[in-house]
Amino acid sequence: MSAVAPAVPAVSGRFRLSFPRSLRSEWIKLSTLRSTWWSIAITAALTIGIAVLIAFAFTSTGAVRQGVNGIMAVVSPIQFTALLAGILGAIAVTGEYSTGMIRSTLTADPLRGRVLVAKAAVLAVFLFLASLVMFVIAAVIVSTILGAHGEALEWGAPDKVLLPLLSAAATMAVCALIGVSFGFMLRSGAGAIAATVGLLFVLPIMSNFFAFAGESWKWVLDAANYLPLSAAQNAILPSDTAPMSAGVAFLTLGAWVAAGLLGSWVVLRSRDA
Template sequence: MSTVTAPAPARPATKTSLSFAHLLRSEWIKFWTVRSAAWSLSIFFVVTVALIALMSLAVVSSGPNDGPPGPDDVLAPYTVAAQLGQVALVVLAALAITGEYTTGMIRSSLTAAPRRTPVIWAKFIVLAVVFFVVAIVANALGALLQQLFFSDDLPLDLGDPQILRALFGTALYTTTIALLSFALGALVRHSAAAIATVLGALLVLPLLFQIPWKPLQEMQPFLPGIAGSNITQTDAQVEAGWETFPPGVAHLTAWEGYAVLAAYLVVVLVAALVRLKKSDA
């Protein structure tokens, strides 16, 4: 007589969704395993520190002004360094997300996190922390070199809250611009388009909006690069910059200008999250 074996009961499929802490750790490891990340950060760091030192030398070599050096002279090297060094971070931030769409790795990430949006948030947080810390350290090293060699000509008063805010704001501005590139990359999913759009908004749009047509001129203070860069200056510098705009144009303070830049970031990031939820990767 043959024995009939009862079939084993079916077990419910177990979900393998990762916690947000695991996603953060995964994105942290993933970021540092990409060789271009270390290279781009190194380029940004070296360019920033070198430009601060070289611009400080240029300011000192240009000869004395009508009076003692002011915040314009002391902070000018940091502003120039941020404007040029940010290109490396813009490229890296865009590639951090568009590269996954190109290789198809994003599908694995979304499979591990079915809710999808936590993947973008984890990447966003990792990039924000890395970029801000690197920018702060680069500014700090630049300030150290500036004071070692040019302290008599360009005294950096770290006890002045305006100076501290400008130095902090330079790192904040650079980080936010890079995150805008990341958000745009997540939205369009194409590295060249994201990078070209951000750099165009920073470098080309300000020139176009100088055309003597009132509607364009009224929008000029609200361009992301112009508005956001207010946070890299003291209040006196911001107010002096108002004089370069035509009469009747809005005057944004340092934090108001940064709020405009942050609003651009929020809008693009929300659009990217909505697209991620509603369309296939």
């Protein structure tokens, strides 16, 4: 007779996996990557540097005295820094696929939807808070520069300073989530970055080519208003002449996030790691 191996008693673990622990795990992975802090440093340098240059340009041309809102100097760099936010979101996901860490992640937490939501939440909150700090610093410096010419930012008017800063920070978080979505759907660093750059930067430029194509191609320009960065511009600095209201712009940004995360969830559930 063959010996029967003795049964190993099951040991009840002291800790159980929960969503807060998944969040903590994702934060550890994000914060221990040097690429994260390099990306934030470059984003901060561009945000503050470009804002300062635009502020000096405003003072030399008298643009603020001619009715130009000084907060534009602070939020204008987002056309470039949003790309960095999207790329950071993409590499935060594809880096796990390239190293094979995604297998460990999904083994530790088999609930793939929870993994997706935890990673998306950590990146969104991190980018929002980091971007808000950058924009506030840039706003203080810009206000000081403009204030020397009697045109400081109107901090007492929330719709002229605070709301644009919050909207710009939210846009950075949205772009990061778009990068996360492409990362999960494509699982390739090069592919996810290319798709993110294409959506955030290339498509808006290409749509401008149709401005001279006549009335029959006007639908392209109308559709381009619903691209993420185009909608973000209307959300950050709404105006009566804008192609969409701030409410519609925020709904558009939310729709991009929802569609991207839904697609990521479907792909994550249907494919092996």
